[in-house]
Amino acid sequence: MKAPNIHLNLLRPEEMASSSPVRMRVMMPLLSLLLCAACLVWWGIILMQGMILGGKVRSVRRDLESRKTAHAAILAQMADMRERQAQLDQLDAYKNGCLKYGGLLAKLADVIPEEVQLTALAIPEPPPQMLYDPKNPMRPPLPGPTNTVEDVQLRISGRTAATASMTALMEAVESDAFSEWILVDDAGNNAVARKKRRINIRQELHAGDDGVRMLAFEMEFRCKGRRFEK
Amino acid sequence: MKLQLTKDKTIDVKMPWEKPSAGGTAGRCAGPSDVTGVFLDMSDARGCPAVRLQRRKGEIHVVAAGFVPRPDGALPNSWDDLRDQVKWSLPHAFQSSQAALAVYSPDMFIRQTTVDALTSAETSPAAPVAPTKKKLGVRRDPAPQPQEKETKPASAVSAPVPFVPVSHDGNRFVIAPLDENQFILQAGLPEYQVLWLSRLLPEGHRPTACSVQVAPAAMLSALHSQPDFVAADGTAMAVFVTRNSVYFAGYRKGALLLFRECPGAAGYEVMRELVKTGLGVTDEMVDSILDGTLIDPRPALEPLVRPVLQQLKLSMDYLAQRYDVHVDKVFLMGLPTGAHYWKSFAEEVLGVPFVSPDAFAGFRQLVKGVQLPNDMTAGASHAYLAALGAARAAMEGHG
Numbered sequence: 001m002k003a004p005n006i007h008l009n010l011l012r013p014e015e016m017a018s019s020s021p022v023r024m025r026v027m028m029p030l031l032s033l034l035l036c037a038a039c040l041v042w043w044g045i046i047l048m049q050g051m052i053l054g055g056k057v058r059s060v061r062r063d064l065e066s067r068k069t070a071h072a073a074i075l076a077q078m079a080d081m082r083e084r085q086a087q088l089d090q091l092d093a094y095k096n097g098c099l100k101y102g103g104l105l106a107k108l109a110d111v112i113p114e115e116v117q118l119t120a121l122a123i124p125e126p127p128p129q130m131l132y133d134p135k136n137p138m139r140p141p142l143p144g145p146t147n148t149v150e151d152v153q154l155r156i157s158g159r160t161a162a163t164a165s166m167t168a169l170m171e172a173v174e175s176d177a178f179s180e181w182i183l184v185d186d187a188g189n190n191a192v193a194r195k196k197r198r199i200n201i202r203q204e205l206h207a208g209d210d211g212v213r214m215l216a217f218e219m220e221f222r223c224k225g226r227r228f229e230k
Numbered sequence: 231m232k233l234q235l236t237k238d239k240t241i242d243v244k245m246p247w248e249k250p251s252a253g254g255t256a257g258r259c260a261g262p263s264d265v266t267g268v269f270l271d272m273s274d275a276r277g278c279p280a281v282r283l284q285r286r287k288g289e290i291h292v293v294a295a296g297f298v299p300r301p302d303g304a305l306p307n308s309w310d311d312l313r314d315q316v317k318w319s320l321p322h323a324f325q326s327s328q329a330a331l332a333v334y335s336p337d338m339f340i341r342q343t344t345v346d347a348l349t350s351a352e353t354s355p356a357a358p359v360a361p362t363k364k365k366l367g368v369r370r371d372p373a374p375q376p377q378e379k380e381t382k383p384a385s386a387v388s389a390p391v392p393f394v395p396v397s398h399d400g401n402r403f404v405i406a407p408l409d410e411n412q413f414i415l416q417a418g419l420p421e422y423q424v425l426w427l428s429r430l431l432p433e434g435h436r437p438t439a440c441s442v443q444v445a446p447a448a449m450l451s452a453l454h455s456q457p458d459f460v461a462a463d464g465t466a467m468a469v470f471v472t473r474n475s476v477y478f479a480g481y482r483k484g485a486l487l488l489f490r491e492c493p494g495a496a497g498y499e500v501m502r503e504l505v506k507t508g509l510g511v512t513d514e515m516v517d518s519i520l521d522g523t524l525i526d527p528r529p530a531l532e533p534l535v536r537p538v539l540q541q542l543k544l545s546m547d548y549l550a551q552r553y554d555v556h557v558d559k560v561f562l563m564g565l566p567t568g569a570h571y572w573k574s575f576a577e578e579v580l581g582v583p584f585v586s587p588d589a590f591a592g593f594r595q596l597v598k599g600v601q602l603p604n605d606m607t608a609g610a611s612h613a614y615l616a617a618l619g620a621a622r623a624a625m626e627g628h629g
Contacts, residue, residue: 006406007623008417008447010424012395017433019327
């Protein structure tokens with residue numbers, strides 16, 4: 001017996017109510033309302049935060065406007081301060097670049113042989129530096145040299161009758177006693193180093209009044225450089 | 231998955247994991263597994279018979295049975311009565327998720343007809359039995375008909391789909407094909423009564439109505455659970471005796487072939503009245519006389535039972551001649567008392583045995599700790615027949 005049962009149900013599916021206490025037709029509008037309310041609150045919070053931020057921006061802008069003059073003054077003062085500081089730095093650099101040769105001259109008097117007669121003792125001026133901007137000559141000159149290191153030479157001119165005296169003078173100047181002023185290289189014994197050291201040696205032979213032939217010479221020694229640094 | 235949008239609007243959403251129902255509306259749809267069947271009989275002073283059935287491991291268990299208080303209101307007689315919608319709640323034992331309501335209404339109709347007769351313009355006169363017909367010895371409550379029902383002629387119905395409710399001419403009906411294709415079984419109620427019943431059990435409270443059936447249609451489903459019916463391979467004749475009517479149903483291998491209301495016959499209320507007046511006894515004595523054998527009430531019963539048996543014989547002859555179905559057993563269902571007198575009359579007139587089994591036979595696999603009412607006799611169990619059938623039909627779906 002496989003005959004199906006006859007269920008003559010007069011109820012339509014849409015008329016069948018749910019027995020669940022949670023009714024979708026009630027819950028869905030409620031949830032929708034809650035969702036809408038949450039969205040409104042969220043948007044309200046965002047709007048309020050935006051308004052607060054807008055007010056802050058306006059306040060900051062007003063504050064900036066009010067401080068613009070003072071700010072410009074401060075900037076000008078800072079620029080002036082930087083300018084003056086640069087000048088001070090330059091002065092400090094010049095101060096540090098000031099070399100003293102008193103000791104050198106005092107010691108030099110002790111080592112000059114008796115047969116040597118000095119005719120000139122000089123520290124030549126360095127070549128003038130270009131402190132003006134060649135592209136814009138109307139611009140005020142730079143407060144100091146652009147090179148921070150400047151070569152310094154000691155030029156000794158004299159005459160002597162004996163070559164040995166000249167050599168003794170030269171070796172005395174190159175000794176450790178003058179290492180404070182004269183640039184002495186460890187490899188000073190070789191010819192190249194000597195050439196660097198003695199920039200120019202000139203010998204002139206002519207007879208004096210007494211008939212003695214004199215040797216004129218001119219020696220240049222490289223001194224420690226002048227450093228324009230703090 | 232059903233999604234209820236509004237109170238009256240439910241949409242069916244097919245989820246990917248849900249299996250499609252076989253054959254659409256014509257296929258068999260599994261119903262709920264926990265259903266309370268209620269026979270909404272407003273005239274019974276004891277209340278409404280209710281049965282709660284549960285399907286567990288493929289078997290149907292009776293979880294609770296008893297009479298529940300009637301709703302505080304009667305079935306509406308017109309659209310105007312719909313304003314007074316009654317809310318009804320069942321006792322705790324019957325609060326399953328869903329309920330199937332079997333209803334007796336003077337305005338209901340259930341008949342065997344054809345689709346052609348249904349769809350023709352002159353449908354109503356072609357119906358074999360008029361729904362509100364004056365019966366022998368009893369006058370049914372004069373149900374006020376809607377005004378338009380009397381003035382307007384019956385209009386044609388487009389071909390209805392089986393098991394799909396159709397609203398037409400103020401009524402709602404549903405049809406089911408019988409074993410022979412040209413015949414259908416049509417059952418219906420006035421539209422306002424269906425609407426009233428659909429809202430009787432309020433939403434959000436257990437149970438809510440998932441099925442509304444007319445009581446005779448629900449009784450048909452109850453017979454399928456009877457072990458004797460199954461043992462007879464579903465080939466039998468059944469006589470359903472209700473309070474006011476008698477119905478015949480013929481089956482072949484469980485499939486319904488014939489359904490008709492016995493013309494000119496009244497139900498067991500008239501039988502009790504005949505015994506009471508014929509023997510001159512009180513109401514309290516009637517049941518004991520009909521159940522016992524001390525006083526023979528057959529002379530009083532004969533005017534009622536013999537015409538019924540003659541009509542039954544005609545129906546059996548019809549089955550034998552048209553379908554070559556010879557029944558050797560007749561099930562007498564729904565009769566609370568006096569079944570053995572019907573059996574004796576049947577043996578005289580038909581020569582076929584009448585069987586009046588316990589209505590709970592086939593269901594009596596009780597859950598532990600739950601008992602049926604103590605005074606339940608086989609006859610008394612028939613009061614639950616419509617409730618049982620309604621619940622069983624709802625559990626098994628349609629098909």
